[in-house]
Amino acid sequence: MKKLRTAVVGIAGYTGAELVRILSLHPGLSLERAFGASTRGQRLARALPSVAGVAGLEGMVIENLAETSPEALSKELDVVFTALPHAESARVGASLYRAGLQVVDLSADYRFSELSTYEEWYGAHPEPELLSKARYGLVEWHRAELADARLIAAPGCYPTAAILALGPLLQAKLIEPSALVVDAKSGVSGAGRKPTASTHLPETSEGIRPYKVAGTHRHTPEMEQELSRIAGVSLKVLFTPQLAPFSRGILANCYARALPGVSVEQCRDAARATYAGTLVGVLDDDTLPDTLWVRGSARALVSYALDARTGWVIAFSVIDNLTRGASGQAVQALNVSRGFPEALGLPLVAQFP
Amino acid sequence: MKKLRTAVVGIAGYTGAELVRILSLHPGLSLERAFGASTRGQRLARALPSVAGVAGLEGMVIENLAETSPEALSKELDVVFTALPHAESARVGASLYRAGLQVVDLSADYRFSELSTYEEWYGAHPEPELLSKARYGLVEWHRAELADARLIAAPGCYPTAAILALGPLLQAKLIEPSALVVDAKSGVSGAGRKPTASTHLPETSEGIRPYKVAGTHRHTPEMEQELSRIAGVSLKVLFTPQLAPFSRGILANCYARALPGVSVEQCRDAARATYAGTLVGVLDDDTLPDTLWVRGSARALVSYALDARTGWVIAFSVIDNLTRGASGQAVQALNVSRGFPEALGLPLVAQFP
Amino acid sequence: MKKLRTAVVGIAGYTGAELVRILSLHPGLSLERAFGASTRGQRLARALPSVAGVAGLEGMVIENLAETSPEALSKELDVVFTALPHAESARVGASLYRAGLQVVDLSADYRFSELSTYEEWYGAHPEPELLSKARYGLVEWHRAELADARLIAAPGCYPTAAILALGPLLQAKLIEPSALVVDAKSGVSGAGRKPTASTHLPETSEGIRPYKVAGTHRHTPEMEQELSRIAGVSLKVLFTPQLAPFSRGILANCYARALPGVSVEQCRDAARATYAGTLVGVLDDDTLPDTLWVRGSARALVSYALDARTGWVIAFSVIDNLTRGASGQAVQALNVSRGFPEALGLPLVAQFP
């Protein structure tokens, strides 16, 4: 198999680190160049100790993207992953895309179909005309559009968890498309690699806390865009993110009002129909998911419960925020865009325990 | 101060261990006798290594309650804490109570005013006629009734968190007394001291998972009893417990529909009015609570947010499940029953970090 | 590549789970059959939730090895991994080996060249005559002997860490072959999958403790056998294992007296010479290793320091106890025995963070 030549821009963040891991396992992709800002000039093993001692990777030197040109890169590469802060990611991705490279962007910049939504939540968009070129990389819900996509927006971690759980219920019209509550808990890697007071181990490791609640977290509009599209109506989500004391994983508990007469088995059947043959597993009966079951995996697991006493459905999902919620999903979408088997090169069996 | 003489039955469990810690700090209570079943005959330090090297405690021998009589104990003791499995706790507590001892029960056995509720969720009650004698030991909501109480039911951990958060809103009629969702995360000490597959560190420490969801957890009716009483109407709660990878602490996110025109400041004011001068702190403005802030403390913290986009109120609370959620609260109720200052001898400043 | 057909006996333990993960990534090995005792009859996803939703694996049914015959298996399989309690592993492995299957044993049963050593530490050996057929699967030190090996003993986790760190120093005669102290900390997965008081999260997750110290841990003679062989003299090791509150990883701090005039650079050079082109990375200068850098990887990292004030050398090593310390190393040795590239199919880049 002739490998597609890839580069990662923003290699020293956690999504970059996870891309390096996945690319090392992938038979159809090779990592040719590594770019970073604060880490430029460093050997890769210094920025990412996860490759210390790995021949062919540890000595790779991190470059400054500003010192090369998109045109030059387009002669040596096929695909570039951009994992940068928003706005900057859009700018960099646009120049690479225009030079003919396929771009997979891990920021929020190309996730929104409406410019106004982006502007409301993130500010000015440096490349608004490209929004219509981008494809949202949630394979299970956008597979057809991703064929031949040249600009892919990898979905956010929390939206991935919420959409995978609620999507089948909204599509099958089993729940009210209002009163949606997403109570989600993320491992701390979701906060990025920069140390802050809120990621300092002594004040983070033995407790749990909510943050950016009541409609203030930027993943809210992304959930709403996709769930509204699936439901066919404009809906709102109350989203409560929480920081839990481990590195990787998201558990989303999604609450919705069941429509009259709906059974939990209908919920499961809808999910099974949606996700047959995909990387999303639907748990049986009374099995409730654990984030540990998907650590390091590009899979997601969903599970459903219905409380007859109150009429609520609970749609649960677990993902690894860095694999399924970011880098693994980015490669999954790239696989589809290139006609590869969807799971090619992806770690599926979780690292357990 | 002449100390009240106490004993703990079920000393080797986590609530027993926490009672021993609190009693060691309390100027008005002394631990005179320790009882255990599987640990009988052991030195206390062997069963509870937290007292190894503590003069006066480490050498105390754990006794078998069956080898003494309630009458004999009533001559040597003033108060007995019972921390046993349900039904057994009721039986033991009843015999001690009838012998004239004050009993503080940490099981669920004396928490329900309706026998039928207990029977539905726990099975047959061995001492139904005592239900009417018992007082529910949530001081902030039952202070008056606790004066001179001789049989105190220490509340459950999850109900404590949920009631403290939602109580003021229901009392002040700020939320709909339906559509209540309690999404709560507990440290693993809440599962008790017996090792099981679900508490085995490698499968518990780096992830999070729900359990007993959709109206199947026994703390549901306890929340409903108290919140219905406060609201003045019979209401239902959808309760989703989750196991989080640390030892102590509960975070409860309680979702309710705001009544029209209600502001978050009204929510905070209601809580401040309810909890002035108590062990419940109401966080200001945009401060969200962290379980770490109450570790080892008998305090609770509550906080409120309102999402204008969707009309949901979120009432947050954090407690230490063993201190505020069990043993500390038991002593708080005992303090009130004896006319002591409510906080006497209780650890209030959290162990931080 | 025509895949070798493999089976795992003892699939539901942690080394079994890790084998399943590695086999799923390996281009030259397929998992054909899964055997377990207490889990027989279960779908694999029930015993190992890490494969829930993985096509081709989740539905595999765990079989009872007693219900088939080695001869029948030998027609369908090429290799069997045995991951069973000691003695039982020897018995099962022997019957499979005699039926013509290649056996990779993850227990201690075939690690010792001297029967008396095994008997002293483990008890009677059910298949003593096979000891001379077995090859110790530490590839970096036994590569040549492993070619064409049909009975491979995968090394123990702690010995792997200690031997990789100290081996080069003993071989190059840089340290005294006495006064060796190995102070090692392991994640809790090393204790296996059975829940016990010492793996119960509330009493394990926020602390650290030694166990089986002062020459009582069974990995002691394994370290001594290999280090004596390398040193060319019979030596003893003081080994102090400790349980640290995470799932995977071992950090071994190995203390030895430097021989006169030895420099730390000589130590590093010796290690670099030994490990060039292998899966063991030698850290530069002042870089100290972290178990996090090898999580989920078949690599090991070693690092050296010398304290001129006291004359001690410290040889550090980190491994993932399940990957490098067990299942990954088992496959590494199998690769060598079959003439595959040593690292074929092995995860090398760590899951970071």
Add this chain to the structure above:
Amino acid sequence: MKKLRTAVVGIAGYTGAELVRILSLHPGLSLERAFGASTRGQRLARALPSVAGVAGLEGMVIENLAETSPEALSKELDVVFTALPHAESARVGASLYRAGLQVVDLSADYRFSELSTYEEWYGAHPEPELLSKARYGLVEWHRAELADARLIAAPGCYPTAAILALGPLLQAKLIEPSALVVDAKSGVSGAGRKPTASTHLPETSEGIRPYKVAGTHRHTPEMEQELSRIAGVSLKVLFTPQLAPFSRGILANCYARALPGVSVEQCRDAARATYAGTLVGVLDDDTLPDTLWVRGSARALVSYALDARTGWVIAFSVIDNLTRGASGQAVQALNVSRGFPEALGLPLVAQFP
């Protein structure tokens, strides 16, 4: 009991936080003033959420020490705890001491009897003439000198663990006073409250790593000063600190060569003789300590093992680095200096689990 009036300078660090907790439990000490630099002007509950909701503490305003004078403070206070970076702590403490206040310093500034040792490891000392006035606050080894001490140097955390373990063996001449190796693991609170890459949860919580090894950690000379004093000879220590993934606790494994004929029982007897009636517990027989057993406690536990195969003694100790290793020990020394019972107001029973 008329309370001594105290203040804490550097209240928002972890030793400050722990002092606040201990002072809240102490019947003979009151916290009157709180000083901080970066937190000046804040309410105490904002800097230390552990007091949120605690009447009398949460509203205390943190002051800037520079805006008052030692003389003014000396009229309102009896004791000041200084918990500042080294050199700054010496300066501040000296001015308070000269104004007549009793000073308990939690930095390293007043721990050394030889100025040259301080200068070699820490740099210039701003108040060298006060070194001779200071008393080293390790009560078990300096009780007599601490009576009436007006300038107390609270010992470092690692030295406390090492000295308590090895002291009795050196005093009783049971081990060689050379070849001492201290392999110690600390919770992350020991690194202070400032977030750094090495305390960032995703890169710290699921692994363990050494740092500042081979004679480079500043606690080395402190151990050597005290152990040399006890042994009566100048000795050296090889000290290997490690960061373990929890908040609080130190486990020190101290290796020494047993002198000929020495038994483990002699080691225990020596420790029992030294520590009778103190806050140090000596574990029996085969009991090995766990840091969890002293969390939040001012106690220490020590334990001994002897490996007859190699002749090594291992002296184990566990402490809570913030309680016994810092603030609790500071109060213990203050208690002794004032003629209070040594344990007055100190939490002894551990927070377990």
